[in-house]
Amino acid sequence: MMRRGLWVAAWALIILVLIMPLAVVLAEALKNGFGPALETLKDPDGIAALWLTVEVTTIAVIANTLFGIAAAWLLTKYRFPGRTSLLVLVELPLSISPVVSGLVWLLLFGAQGWWGPALEEAGIHIAFAIPGIILATVFVTLPYVVRTLVPLMEQQGRDTEEAAALAGAGFWQILWRVTLPGARIALVSGILLTTARAMGEFGAVSVVSGHIPGLTETMPLHIESLYNGYQTVAAFTMAALLACMALATVLLRYAPAFLWRSREVPK
Template sequence: MIRWGLVIATYLIVGLMLVLPPVVVLSEALREGIGPAVATLADPDAVSAFRLTLEMTIASVIFNTIFGVLAAWLISKYRFPLRGLLVALIEIPISISPVVAGLVWLLLFGTQGWWGTALERMHIAVAFAPPGILLATIFVTFPYVARTLLPLMEQQGRDVEEAAMLLGASFWQILFYVTLPNARWALLSGILLTTARAMGEFGAVSVVSGHIPGLTETMPLHIETLYNGYQSVAAFTMAALLAIMAMATVWLRSVFEARALRLPEPDVQEGGRA
């Protein structure tokens, strides 16, 4: 009885907290029919928000993937002073409020910020422009690839890499042909987690973007603008599109994680010979 009670309670909580909100969003988006809902996505501001969200997501994923791989390699393969501090610093974006992060970028790059005046003289816009949005998105998604790869790379040890090095392999050959093939599913999982987080970021981006429709509004910001303007169908349609994109990303991550559990990792000797 206790087991079944826990099962029922779990499903009820999951249904209420996780399933009901997307269903409500989708039903509100289609309240006036699929035609008006789809038509709202052709609005220039909606197209601009969609494009900006994709651009910021792709750029932040590329940056954090490169950094995350190199940081996980360094932390897992070497011992050096203040190593624990480096790990703690990488994890800061998980614990700090995104709004605080946005305020920091505004303090640095805003018109009245530390470097704002100098940048303005050089006609370089960071705050209230796409570069500021990119910095905010990179910050909030900073830890995910590194923290996903780190436990696996630590488990792998250094024996295979050292053997490849003795055989004359360069750093990049070892990274691409030995280390990463053995961590490919963890890497994909971290990339998809970063993607989902970047697409849905609101707090930091809201502070640093200036909320300029058609210029610095990402999809989450555009949803707020539409809802505050009493355009509920358009707001819920954009929200439904964002939710579908996020859920598809999370589903792909679950698929990759399931495959990682089912399939054996590539043979270490084969990775070393490659």
């Protein structure tokens, strides 16, 4: 009885908090029909927001994947003074409000910031430009690859890597042929989590972007602009597209684990 009650409560919460909002977004986007909804996506500012989101997400994912692999290797293979502090710093973006991180970038690179005037004189624009959006997105998505890799790499131990080293393998051979293949599910999971988080980031990007339509508006910012401009169908259509992109990313996250388990099932 208790098990059934928990099952009902869990599904009720999922339907209320997850499924219903997605259904409402889709219903609002299609309330005038499929054609008008698709027509709103042809807006040049909307297309620019879509491509900017893809560009920023791609750069953030590449940067944080490389950083995540390096940081996870350092944290799991070595013991050094300050290791705990490094772990805390890696997780800092999870506990700091994205708006606060956006304000920090403005303090550093804004027109009245510490380094902003000097950079402006050199022709380098960070605040209210794409580099600022990239920096903000990289910051808020920094922990995901590290935090998914560290537990699995710690569980792996060092026996296989030491055996490979004794066999004459170099650092890069050990990393790419021994360590990462054993942690591929965790790595893919971290990359996809980073992707989903980067696509949907609003707070930090909103602060540093300047909300310039067609130039510094990502999809979340463009959705806000459309909604504030009473373009409800266009706003919900863009929101539905973003939700579908995020949902596809989440589903892809579980695909490697599912395929890996299916191979382990005895025939």
